Amino acid sequence: MEALIVIVLALLVIAGSRILAPRLRLAAPLLLVLVGIGVSFIPAVPAISVNPEWIIAGVLPPLLYASAVSVPTMEFRRDFGAISGLSVALVLLTAVALGFVFTLVVPGLDIWWGIALGAIISPTDAVATSIVRQSGVSGRTVTMLEGESLLNDATALVLLRTAVAGAAAAVGFWSAVGTFAFAIVVALILGVAVAHATLWARRQTKDPTVNTVISLTAPFLASVPAELLGASGLFAAVVAGLVTGHRSPRVLSAQHRLSVDQVWRTIELVLEGLIFLLMGLEIYGLILDVEEVHGHVGPAVLIAAIGLGAVLLIRAAYLAPLMAGLTRRSRRAERIAPHIEERRRRRSTHPTPDEADPRQHRIGLWERRMLADIDYLRTAPFGWREGGVLVWAGMRGAITLAAAQTLPPETPHRSLLILAAFFLATGSLLIQGTTLGFVVRLLKPAARSPELLETERQELNAILAAIRPAPAAASAHSTAPQSVQDELNVVEAQRQALFSARGEGSFSSETLERALGQLDARQLSLELLDDSGEDD
Numbered sequence: 001m002e003a004l005i006v007i008v009l010a011l012l013v014i015a016g017s018r019i020l021a022p023r024l025r026l027a028a029p030l031l032l033v034l035v036g037i038g039v040s041f042i043p044a045v046p047a048i049s050v051n052p053e054w055i056i057a058g059v060l061p062p063l064l065y066a067s068a069v070s071v072p073t074m075e076f077r078r079d080f081g082a083i084s085g086l087s088v089a090l091v092l093l094t095a096v097a098l099g100f101v102f103t104l105v106v107p108g109l110d111i112w113w114g115i116a117l118g119a120i121i122s123p124t125d126a127v128a129t130s131i132v133r134q135s136g137v138s139g140r141t142v143t144m145l146e147g148e149s150l151l152n153d154a155t156a157l158v159l160l161r162t163a164v165a166g167a168a169a170a171v172g173f174w175s176a177v178g179t180f181a182f183a184i185v186v187a188l189i190l191g192v193a194v195a196h197a198t199l200w201a202r203r204q205t206k207d208p209t210v211n212t213v214i215s216l217t218a219p220f221l222a223s224v225p226a227e228l229l230g231a232s233g234l235f236a237a238v239v240a241g242l243v244t245g246h247r248s249p250r251v252l253s254a255q256h257r258l259s260v261d262q263v264w265r266t267i268e269l270v271l272e273g274l275i276f277l278l279m280g281l282e283i284y285g286l287i288l289d290v291e292e293v294h295g296h297v298g299p300a301v302l303i304a305a306i307g308l309g310a311v312l313l314i315r316a317a318y319l320a321p322l323m324a325g326l327t328r329r330s331r332r333a334e335r336i337a338p339h340i341e342e343r344r345r346r347r348s349t350h351p352t353p354d355e356a357d358p359r360q361h362r363i364g365l366w367e368r369r370m371l372a373d374i375d376y377l378r379t380a381p382f383g384w385r386e387g388g389v390l391v392w393a394g395m396r397g398a399i400t401l402a403a404a405q406t407l408p409p410e411t412p413h414r415s416l417l418i419l420a421a422f423f424l425a426t427g428s429l430l431i432q433g434t435t436l437g438f439v440v441r442l443l444k445p446a447a448r449s450p451e452l453l454e455t456e457r458q459e460l461n462a463i464l465a466a467i468r469p470a471p472a473a474a475s476a477h478s479t480a481p482q483s484v485q486d487e488l489n490v491v492e493a494q495r496q497a498l499f500s501a502r503g504e505g506s507f508s509s510e511t512l513e514r515a516l517g518q519l520d521a522r523q524l525s526l527e528l529l530d531d532s533g534e535d536d
Helices: 002-023 027-042 050-069 075-078 079-106 112-120 127-131 139-169 172-203 208-228 233-251 254-294 298-349 358-379 384-393 398-404 414-443 452-463 481-502 510-533
Strands: none
Touching: 002 027, 002 254, 027 254, 027 414, 050 139, 050 233, 050 254, 050 398, 075 079, 075 139, 075 233, 075 358, 075 384, 075 510, 079 112, 079 139, 079 298, 112 139, 112 298, 112 398, 112 414, 127 139, 127 414, 139 172, 139 233, 139 254, 139 384, 172 208, 172 233, 172 398, 208 233, 208 254, 208 481, 233 298, 233 481, 254 398, 254 414, 254 510, 298 358, 298 414, 358 481, 398 414, 452 481, 452 510
16 A cells, blocks of 8 residues: 555656646756655655666666657758767767776776776766757757667666676677677667567557557567667667657558557656656665765765766767767768759759669659758758757766666675766756756757748648649549548648658658648548548
8 A cells, every 4th residue: 555655646746747847947857856855855754775677677668769769760860970979989988988087086996897887877868858858959959969868878788787797807808899789789680670560560450559558568579588688678679669750650540659659658757757756766775875884975976076077078078079070061061962953953954764763763862862961951050059068968867877776786885886876867967957958048059940940831731732632523422421531542642742751851850740740630530520421
């Protein structure tokens, strides 16, 4: 009964924080952390400790999967080079650099344990990006940060395992590289396979409830086998989510997608809120453990402060050349754009006899996609202002807390290191999260123009409006249901036009998603009308 009461109270607190946070001008995750800290210091509340495997294996896979499903895949593709660098190279660089720092700060800590702690605090948190979305930064910045935080968890956890094995003298350099490559490749294969298998199964069922149940199993069908094979379960769940998000509009009905979307939003709200609430609730118990061994928590605070400062400095140092590279990429794209336009003009002016050849079609698609990518780089620049926001928006969170608690019992100063990781993650959320809005106002990064979005919507609406049903021959048998079916055919043709536009990259994901949502709503209303006509 007590456990049931706690669960109900936690759900009410999570719901209440979502309602109160806007009025307090505070992000809901930050409010939950503060509530958890406050509750943990109430004398009647016992020290709380959560098995980290519940977080890593039970909570994070569905959360990362749900976040990956909603990632705009077109923008993700356009900045994949930068995102992969942030997800892999920056994590490795941060962990190794912090490893040397921590060996100097913590007595008796060798380089492998230092790297292990560095791996724990190096990844940004996918859940924390909910704070970033509310700050008004550009969609490109959000996509880069979200893509980084989805993929770097796998890098950090694999590196953590490698460092722990290295501390036990059980692994060499090339063995570590092989282990990392195996963990990523196997997870990639499993994620893609699970996405295709679950989409196929969901397409076979007409029951929205069954469809939802199958969807809920997808992150675990990817993550559990990956972990059993020694690969990265979180990366497998992310890959499954990315593939599902990209393919589901093509293979699933509007009713299935909308019903699943509502369920996942509820699950995200609950699990995300639960993680941040637990972050606050667990701190008091960790403080007691450290005070029992070390007498006070001063060393943990010092380690956390040094670690957070070092993380931000390393992140800024990495992003400086990255931003320069992105700027060069934009300039290079501007230079080649006229050449691509000229090729397209010649092809349209002097069509070749084999214009219907699939190869010619692919060339035309490549040209349109390249021009769309160049236009995207032009309208969504990424300079030092956007880079500054990306530095400050890289907060630590749930993965840091869960990973810290997986340190083995033989870890030197284990309780101290865990508390330092908790202080760093909580401090990162509270300091960076509460000041992110100020940083955005100070730096004034580029934001997508509302006028540009409106122009996009008008252009897309004009394309969709030009799609009309084929005129039907007059017949005494023409009925209202036939008219409804004609409209449903138009909706399907318009949806296919949206998919073509997405493949070419002609419009932003935001504009396409809005148009797709309107088509889904139109289809559902027509299907209801069709059902009522049949009943009559």
